[in-house]
Amino acid sequence: MSDSWQPTIVAFACQWCTYAGADLAGTSRIPYPPSVRVIKVPCSARVDPSFVIRAFQRGADGVLVSGCHPGDCHYMEGNYLTRRRFSLAKPFMSYLGLEPGRVRVEWISAAEGQRFAEIVREMTGDIRALGPNRKMRERL
Amino acid sequence: MRKIGVFVCHCGLNIAGTVDVKRVAERCAEIPGVVHSEDYSYMCSDPGQNLIAEAIEEKDLEGIVVAACSPTMHEPTFRAAAEAAGLNPYQVQMANIREQCSWVHPDDEEEATRKAEGIVGAAVEKVRRDEPLVPHEIPITKKAMVVGGGITGMQAALDIADAGYPVILVEREATIGGRMAQLSETFPTLDCASCILTPKMAEVGRHPLIELMAYSEVEEVSGSVGNFRVRVRQKPTYVDWDACMGCMQCQQQCPSEVESEFERGLGTKKAIGVDFPQAIPNRPKIDPEHCAHLRGDFCWLCSRSCPVDAIDYEQEERIVEEEVGAIVLSTGYDMLPQEVLGEYGYGKYPDVIDSMAFERMKSSSGPTGGEIRRPSDGEIPKEVVFIQCAGSRDPDKGQSYCSKICCMYTAKHATLYHHSVPDGQAYIFYTDVRAGGKGYEEFVQRTVEEDNALYLRGRVSRVYPEGDKILVKGVDTLSDENVEIHADLVVLATAVTPRTDAREMARIFNVGTDEHGFLNEAHIKLRPVETTTPGVYVAGAVRGPRDISDAAAEASGAASKVAMLLSREEMETDPLIAEVDEGDCSGCLWCVAACPFDAIEEKYLTRRVGDREVSRRVVEVNVGVCQGCGACTVACRDGAMNLKGYKDEQILAEVESICLIAGSQQ
Numbered sequence: 110m111s112d113s114w115q116p117t118i119v120a121f122a123c124q125w126c127t128y129a130g131a132d133l134a135g136t137s138r139i140p141y142p143p144s145v146r147v148i149k150v151p152c153s154a155r156v157d158p159s160f161v162i163r164a165f166q167r168g169a170d171g172v173l174v175s176g177c178h179p180g181d182c183h184y185m186e187g188n189y190l191t192r193r194r195f196s197l198a199k200p201f202m203s204y205l206g207l208e209p210g211r212v213r214v215e216w217i218s219a220a221e222g223q224r225f226a227e228i229v230r231e232m233t234g235d236i237r238a239l240g241p242n243r244k245m246r247e248r249l
Numbered sequence: 250m251r252k253i254g255v256f257v258c259h260c261g262l263n264i265a266g267t268v269d270v271k272r273v274a275e276r277c278a279e280i281p282g283v284v285h286s287e288d289y290s291y292m293c294s295d296p297g298q299n300l301i302a303e304a305i306e307e308k309d310l311e312g313i314v315v316a317a318c319s320p321t322m323h324e325p326t327f328r329a330a331a332e333a334a335g336l337n338p339y340q341v342q343m344a345n346i347r348e349q350c351s352w353v354h355p356d357d358e359e360e361a362t363r364k365a366e367g368i369v370g371a372a373v374e375k376v377r378r379d380e381p382l383v384p385h386e387i388p389i390t391k392k393a394m395v396v397g398g399g400i401t402g403m404q405a406a407l408d409i410a411d412a413g414y415p416v417i418l419v420e421r422e423a424t425i426g427g428r429m430a431q432l433s434e435t436f437p438t439l440d441c442a443s444c445i446l447t448p449k450m451a452e453v454g455r456h457p458l459i460e461l462m463a464y465s466e467v468e469e470v471s472g473s474v475g476n477f478r479v480r481v482r483q484k485p486t487y488v489d490w491d492a493c494m495g496c497m498q499c500q501q502q503c504p505s506e507v508e509s510e511f512e513r514g515l516g517t518k519k520a521i522g523v524d525f526p527q528a529i530p531n532r533p534k535i536d537p538e539h540c541a542h543l544r545g546d547f548c549w550l551c552s553r554s555c556p557v558d559a560i561d562y563e564q565e566e567r568i569v570e571e572e573v574g575a576i577v578l579s580t581g582y583d584m585l586p587q588e589v590l591g592e593y594g595y596g597k598y599p600d601v602i603d604s605m606a607f608e609r610m611k612s613s614s615g616p617t618g619g620e621i622r623r624p625s626d627g628e629i630p631k632e633v634v635f636i637q638c639a640g641s642r643d644p645d646k647g648q649s650y651c652s653k654i655c656c657m658y659t660a661k662h663a664t665l666y667h668h669s670v671p672d673g674q675a676y677i678f679y680t681d682v683r684a685g686g687k688g689y690e691e692f693v694q695r696t697v698e699e700d701n702a703l704y705l706r707g708r709v710s711r712v713y714p715e716g717d718k719i720l721v722k723g724v725d726t727l728s729d730e731n732v733e734i735h736a737d738l739v740v741l742a743t744a745v746t747p748r749t750d751a752r753e754m755a756r757i758f759n760v761g762t763d764e765h766g767f768l769n770e771a772h773i774k775l776r777p778v779e780t781t782t783p784g785v786y787v788a789g790a791v792r793g794p795r796d797i798s799d800a801a802a803e804a805s806g807a808a809s810k811v812a813m814l815l816s817r818e819e820m821e822t823d824p825l826i827a828e829v830d831e832g833d834c835s836g837c838l839w840c841v842a843a844c845p846f847d848a849i850e851e852k853y854l855t856r857r858v859g860d861r862e863v864s865r866r867v868v869e870v871n872v873g874v875c876q877g878c879g880a881c882t883v884a885c886r887d888g889a890m891n892l893k894g895y896k897d898e899q900i901l902a903e904v905e906s907i908c909l910i911a912g913s914q915q
Binding site for chain 2: 115117119129131132134135136138139140141143146147148149150151152154155156157158160163164167168169183184185186187190194226
């Protein structure tokens with residue numbers, strides 16, 4: 110795939126940490142590839158693994174699920190649920206045939222604008238190397 | 250199909266400098282259902298808000314998307330503008346095309362514009378599925394509970410009561426006063442602790458709006474902000490406190506003398522009586538472990554001496570249910586137990602004591618009547634070694650934190666010692682002297698200059714007896730020399746620790762703790778006395794080591810939060826919370842296990858089938874408790890649970906819109 114191809118990455122970001130971290134990347138003017146589209150959720154525990162599968166079915170090339178660092182959850186233990194759910198869901202999706210680099214679960218705090226930008230950069234690079242996702246894709 | 254309006258903001262050049270805002274507005278007008286789409290230089294300005302209001306009124310919009318900055322910036326602005334124009338404020342969505350688009354993709358106008366189209370498109374799909382929502386109004390029980398009757402809890406209770414609201418003050422011990430009642434003098438002014446504390450205790454005792462529940466503990470809390478139900482266990486005192494007049498004849502007659510925890514092992518108490526004469530309530534209790542009668546012996550001395558027949562050997566514990574609107578937790582701290590500090594001979598050698606024992610010794614009502622004497626032989630010590638950071642700032646002992654108060658009280662001890670024993674010498678081993686506070690640094694300087702305390706920077710390696718002295722070996726790291734002191738008395742500034750049952754209390758009140766067990770505040774800087782559970786506040790050393798000034802300030806802070814809450818007749822709660830479709834719910838209760846707030850309860854639906862009643866288990870969301878995290882929606886196996894404002898269909902619609910628009914742009 111050429112460097113000009115822009116993959117589509119759907120990012121589920123918790124409103125307390127990661128969404129604010131993405132805002133901070135903006136206010137700090139830290140550039141990153143325009144591949145990512147953020148969906149704000151109250152907590153990463155709101156992200157049903159089936160949302161991730163739906164994104165791939167509809168043509169996403171990568172999905173990022175991101176919340177507060179363990180111990181920092183605004184709802185005390187929501188991100189622990191996320192960690193448990195995705196420690197099951199990720200290997201399952203890889204078993205289905207999605208390359209591991211396409212789904213990432215990351216903890217990004219409201220202070221980590223730089224980290225948000227770096228993760229988007231990394232994912233975009235990794236997915237460019239993998240090429241468009243064809244598994245489960247069903248364009249509407 | 251609902252009529253949607255889209256408003257694209259230029260934000261001057263902040264957005265329009267990178268994103269082709271006109272193209273975004275034009276493309277959005279092509280989305281089915283979008284009946285109005287326009288762009289404007291500053292949507293948040295008055296003319297910008299007027300554009301939105303006019304469009305809502307003229308075109309009967311049923312949802313709007315404002316494509317501008319982050320919702321944390323102006324969502325409240327646009328929600329208010331929409332509401333003023335007659336649109337439900339929860340049918341407003343922000344599309345963040347500034348922080349998450351124009352500012353991070355400054356070099357590629359085409360890509361930034363495509364991304365903006367995707368962001369706005371997803372917001373249109375979301376707002377199309379937004380229901381009008383109204384905040385819930387719940388009535389408030391205008392009464393507070395303060396748990397812990399030390400200086401913090403007393404201050405909080407008095408402030409709340411003075412604001413005009415009834416307060417129940419729950420105290421585990423038989424008297425209020427807490428740790429401060431054990432202290433001799435207080436830094437940096439050397440006021441006598443009792444002189445400033447006991448008048449406050451008396452004020453609490455006689456305040457018409459404060460109900461004191463001493464010798465009681467909270468067992469269980471249910472309900473939520475504005476309406477908590479609290480079960481309190483009143484432990485048996487074996488004395489009818491209503492009948493008792495507090496003459497303490499019983500205490501004088503009691504033959505059982507036992508070691509007193511209040512006196513830190515330096516003094517004794519009777520099996521019946523009060524810990525100190527100014528106790529509030531001034532009523533005795535029997536310690537069943539040491540009472541001869543309750544242990545089965547032939548003794549009725551207290552009962553016989555009581556002029557009002559108040560002794561009741563048969564008394565049992567009582568469970569009391571209270572309803573309150575707000576709760577303040579102020580249960581204070583413990584001190585590091587002896588066994589953790591073995592290397593200092595603490596608990597092994599009688600002349601190695603902790604700071605609280607020194608406080609009792611210096612207290613004029615204490616076991617030595619205010620004289621500093623060696624516990625072993627009663628002699629006046631001529632050389633006293635104070636060891637700071639005994640357990641604090643020491644990750645190996647489990648306390649990585651600074652206990653904050655020890656630098657100041659050790660300086661105070663050295664000063665008081667010099668006042669009592671002018672020809673004696675105080676040595677202080679310290680790590681750093683931390684004296685941040687009004688008048689604190691000056692106090693430490695006086696301790697050195699006027700009260701001759703010798704500060705040695707370094708840790709103590711060994712403490713062991715030699716003859717009738719205690720040999721303290723350490724190192725002065727400033728001169729790099731070994732130091733040996735033949736001390737008469739060693740005083741350890743033991744670490745301030747959470748109450749041993751702090752984690753259990755955190756569970757009961759649904760509050761978080763840090764890794765040590767101190768209770769967590771909602772935000773360490775900006776919401777220091779709130780917790781993540783609305784209506785539950787924290788103040789004082791329950792949050793971490795604090796001195797009296799800080800604890801009193803936090804108590805007043807928590808009290809004002811409580812007064813703010815109770816001053817309202819009804820309370821609005823955020824409508825973006827979970828809701829269950831009872832028809833689809835199978836009652837599996839997986840959501841109950843996922844909820845971090847215990848906001849979901851089971852209930853039974855009964856209906857008549859023929860002549861039989863059939864009952865089925867479902868769940869119910871407590872609207873006052875639910876915080877809207879959505880963890881339950883993912884746990885729900887039936888798809889019966891949904892989160893308002895973030896319904897499955899809304900998030901899936903966003904996913905589809907993003908993928909569809911991105912696909913069409915490839």
